Amino acid sequence: MTLCAPAMPVSPSGHRFDAGRHWAASLELVFARRDGATRMVQARHQGPLRVQRPFYPEGSNEACHVYVLHPPGGLVSGDALTISAHVERGAHALLTTPAANKLYKADSQGVAWTQHTRLSVDDGASLEWLPQETIAFDGSKGEQRTTIDLHGSARCLGWELMALGRPASDLPYVSGRIEQRFRLTLDGKPLWLERQPLDPLHPRFKGRWGQGGATVQATLWVVGIADAPAAVEALREALPDNPRWAVTVRHxxxxxxxxxxxxxxxxxxxxxxWHVLRPLWIERDAHTPRIWLT
Incomplete structure (x- = not known):
C-alpha cells in the first residue's frame, strides 16, 4: 500500500500556509539627471510595494524626494521584500517612508520573513536613505540586509532605527530572532561589513558587552563628507551629551x-x-520631508 503525503494547505488564490510559504514583493527605482533636474526614470514593482509621485520641496533642480509605500504596514511570516534604488551620475535622491515598519510575530510554523535593501550610487551622485523606524513584535523572526554599492565620488547618507518589542503595551521582545547585515562597498572594495543577531535568549542580548538590555538601537552612516573630523566635532558640540550615542570614522x-x-x-x-551633517556633506540645509510631520 502506498501512503500519500498530506496535501499542503493552499488557499484558492494559490498562497501556501505551511513552512514553505513565500510571498515576494519588490520595488526597483532608478534616478537620473534630465534637463538639469533629478527624475525618477524607472519605478518597477511587484506585489504590495509602491512609490508616490516625486516631490521637489527644495526646488525643482534639487533633491528628488520619494516616499516608499508598503500598504500592509509590516512583514509577516513568508514575506520577502526587496527594495532597490540606483542613482545615476549627477542625480540626487532622498527616499523615506510614511510610517514605521512593523515586524510581526512568526506564525505557528516559525516561518521567517526577509527584507533586502539594495542601494547603488554612481560616481558624482548622491543618495539619502531615511526610513522611519522598524518595530519588531515579540516572536518576530527574519533577516534584514542592507547592501550599499558606491562608485567613484558617490555620496550616501542613511540610517536604520530598530525598536524591539512594545514596552508601552508591556509586550517586550523576549522570543524570536532577527539578523541584521550591512555591507557597504566603494568600487567593489568593502568599507563597512557588519552582522548582528538580535536574539533575546543569547547572553549578548542582556550582557553589558553586547546589547545590554537596550530595546532601541540606531545606526547613521555618511560617505563622501569632505572633512570627517570636523563633522565629528560638529556632532559632539550639537547633540545631547549622554552616554547612549557615539560617533566614529572608519575607512x-x-x-x-x-x-x-x-x-x-x-x-x-x-x-x-542629519541637520548638522547635510550642509557639511552636500552644502545644502536639511529639508524635513512633510510626511514626517503628519
Whole structure:
C-alpha cells in the first residue's frame, strides 16, 4: 500500500500556509539627471510595494524626494521584500517612508520573513536613505540586509532605527530572532561589513558587552563628507551629551550609533545629526520631508 503525503494547505488564490510559504514583493527605482533636474526614470514593482509621485520641496533642480509605500504596514511570516534604488551620475535622491515598519510575530510554523535593501550610487551622485523606524513584535523572526554599492565620488547618507518589542503595551521582545547585515562597498572594495543577531535568549542580548538590555538601537552612516573630523566635532558640540550615542570614522565612513530605550530619543538624535551633517556633506540645509510631520 502506498501512503500519500498530506496535501499542503493552499488557499484558492494559490498562497501556501505551511513552512514553505513565500510571498515576494519588490520595488526597483532608478534616478537620473534630465534637463538639469533629478527624475525618477524607472519605478518597477511587484506585489504590495509602491512609490508616490516625486516631490521637489527644495526646488525643482534639487533633491528628488520619494516616499516608499508598503500598504500592509509590516512583514509577516513568508514575506520577502526587496527594495532597490540606483542613482545615476549627477542625480540626487532622498527616499523615506510614511510610517514605521512593523515586524510581526512568526506564525505557528516559525516561518521567517526577509527584507533586502539594495542601494547603488554612481560616481558624482548622491543618495539619502531615511526610513522611519522598524518595530519588531515579540516572536518576530527574519533577516534584514542592507547592501550599499558606491562608485567613484558617490555620496550616501542613511540610517536604520530598530525598536524591539512594545514596552508601552508591556509586550517586550523576549522570543524570536532577527539578523541584521550591512555591507557597504566603494568600487567593489568593502568599507563597512557588519552582522548582528538580535536574539533575546543569547547572553549578548542582556550582557553589558553586547546589547545590554537596550530595546532601541540606531545606526547613521555618511560617505563622501569632505572633512570627517570636523563633522565629528560638529556632532559632539550639537547633540545631547549622554552616554547612549557615539560617533566614529572608519575607512572614510562616518558612523553614529545609538543604544538605549527610547524610540523618540533615537529618532530625534538621528534627525538632528542629519541637520548638522547635510550642509557639511552636500552644502545644502536639511529639508524635513512633510510626511514626517503628519
Amino acid at each position: 572614510g565612513v562616518l558612523l553614529l550609533r545609538y543604544l538605549g530605550n527610547s524610540r523618540n530619543e533615537a529618532w530625534a538624535l538621528c534627525e538632528q545629526a
